[in-house]
Amino acid sequence: MTCFPSCFQRMGPAWLWLLGAGILASVHCQPFPARGDKSLRVPEAPHGQLSESFPAYQKITPTLTSFALRLYKQLAAETPGNIFFSPVSLSSTLALLSLGAQADTRTQILEGLGFNLTETPEADIHRGFQSLIHTLDLPSPKLELKLGNSLFLDMQLKPQQHILDNIRELYGVFAFSANFTNSDATRKQINGYVSRQTYGQVVDCLEEFTQDTLMVLLNYMFFKAKWKHPFNRYQTQKQESFFVDGRTSLRIPMMHQKEMHRFLYDQEVACTVLQLEYSGNAQALLILPDPGKMAQVEAALQPETLKKWDKLLLPSLLDLHLPKFSISGTYNLEEILPHIGLTGLFNSEADYSGITGQLNRTISRVSHKATVDVTERGTEAAVASGLLSQPRSLNVTSAPHAHFNRPFLLLLWEVTTESPLFLGKVVNPAAG
Template identity: 45%
Template sequence: MQLVDHLLLLLVGLLALSHDGQSQTDGHQQEDPGTGEGSPSLKIAPSNTAFAFSFYHLIASQNPESNIFFSPLSISTAYAMLSLGARSDTWTQILEGLGFNLTEVSESDIHQGFQHLLQTLNLPHDNLETRVGNALFLSQDLTLLPRFLNDTMAFYKSTPFRSNFLDPEGTAQLINNHVKEETRGKIENLVSGLSTDTVMVLVNYIYFKGRWAKPFSPSKSAPQDFHVDENTVVKVPMMFQDKNRHWYLHDRYVPCSVLRMDYLGNAKAFFILPDKGKMKQVEEVLTPDMLTRWNNMLQKSSFYRKLELYFPKFSISGSYSLDQTLPQLGIRDLFSWQANLSGITTQKNLLVSKSFHKAVLDVDEAGTEAAAATSVSSSLLSAYHSRQVLRFNRPFIVVIFSTDTQSILFLGKVVHPTKP
């Protein structure tokens, strides 16, 4: 019987919105890689967005009444990095599963795109902190092929750590301490029960912290009803604003309202509130093209108006076993005996035994992200010039978007805001 050694992928996403809103960045200056038209990260943005919605629809179909929250960017980055060591069908399945059309985009464009994207997101900013990183935890007797080691460091800035997997508890502690440090203490005890036949663990994390450009006043927050479904009502701390202008529309052809809230920095959030009982209909048309349409419309002055806004303060999280989910998007061989990861090492027959993704969202009065976007035409949407009232007191969809890289950092659905 052929011996197979195991590789474990851990992916972590954290979106933190805190009252102090102080950004913590490294003191040294980094050069801005540039984000203009034709920049490498924009070449991969459409594929990353397509993957984000494919993954969302898959999770939503399996858990229609549950909270959803994940970082498509974290998943895409980790698996694109792993593809550097994949060969044959395993390589093709990974990249096509991530949404890339390999007849239209080259492998070098993909990795250069992620390299540029990571450089851009990790730039220091006074009001916005985004940290994206990768780490490889390697068995002490595992020798990586030089090309894989060099490419993962060059394109993905991965940090290698030597670990003793014969001491599973000690190695788990090493990994957990690293994740805890990189996510500012927000995610602890990510991994436990490591197998002694594990030889490599790949960790990707994304941490995001920022402040609303128009923060809520804590003194105006008060308990109000949130309608989980027709039969379930819970009390949530509801934040309130009535003095500010916001980018807001009600779609004439899709039964929903869309609110764009900016953060201080190069990011923004879209909150999509389906009309009562219309979540399924909205999800059916939730596509990259629809997000582009809303984004373009929400830069037209007629949709920038005073709004009486009620928005819940909440925390949710999502945990996903990607080894169970991604085969349904075409990434199959990687988790089976057919896996070809011979570009990583010649010593071992590797397969990915487990792959976990965890993402956490905290929303409060202080907030997280900011930005601008593109142009417009208004024939399909309705703009009201009198003050509108918008109550997020029922399930809604959230998209956290990086404007510099045109990338979805986080995507989710808030069904039950009191269930973390």
């Protein structure tokens, strides 16, 4: 049983899951002119939809992939170094937020995520996220993957009960009542709560906020997977060169193995594409641009490109060199999201009164933090490591060569739902 901070009062029954990489949104007071009728039509919580003939998540995961690539390109344009974020974490939290928004704001959020509301009604979107979260959260002996949401509301707020019921039913939100009047103490207590839920891997995710902050919405993903073909740590070279750019190189640990993997070389895009499998229903897609071709590869990133690669990847024995690395990404997205279509979240016309219970509250900050650790044993996102058995090495001297000794892209993919769990770029493996 999870222990809750003594300063937080739990608001009604809800779920709580183990947590990992995160996003938060904080609400500040901003007056705006009175508007006309803003009746809220929240889709009814679905019953039994998880047993339909085809999973509801199939209606949303293609859109999540497009959203992931759009956001990646915007981050790449503004971030010179490492990039790492969770498209599923971020998109599910924004969709959750739309449940408490009035009509215009709700439409702007969902369309900004990339949904065509004529083709995919709001109710189907929320059922899709419910189905996705439920499926990803199913227990597996080979893959640890959990999602979690927590909502901290100031004691003076009076959210609509049916909104809380819907976000609990659809997104598994745990709602707490908090005292934001003492902003410094509350921030420390929320950060401590998050740190405990993520085994100390996500710390200080919530930056300072003022006393007029009235709401914090947190979402986390916890991912821990073992390689299907683990690397032998005795074959790891402790000091190999990694070329950050044409002028800078680092000496880093480089893992090595000769093993069967699906890979290809895309001459048109100028990159090597490698698929590494985990023991459970997850895969890592690594994309290594030719020297000087990173911008060309990033420009070519489209859902159609990923589909093409998936069809063309062929298994073959590969002489693989891959760095051990631990990177993280921390972003304040209120300046980035408007550039990819989410334009109505932060202006004074936005209306989240379904959650806040007050008409003059708007979102002023959206932050996202994610971490990943890749070792010989497997991949861990914001969690402690586990042990793995090592397979017998192949005694082969000749095989195609893939040397990830320069910046490359990383996509962590859940196989059953075909959803992008994490997406990033490794520019400096030693940056942390």
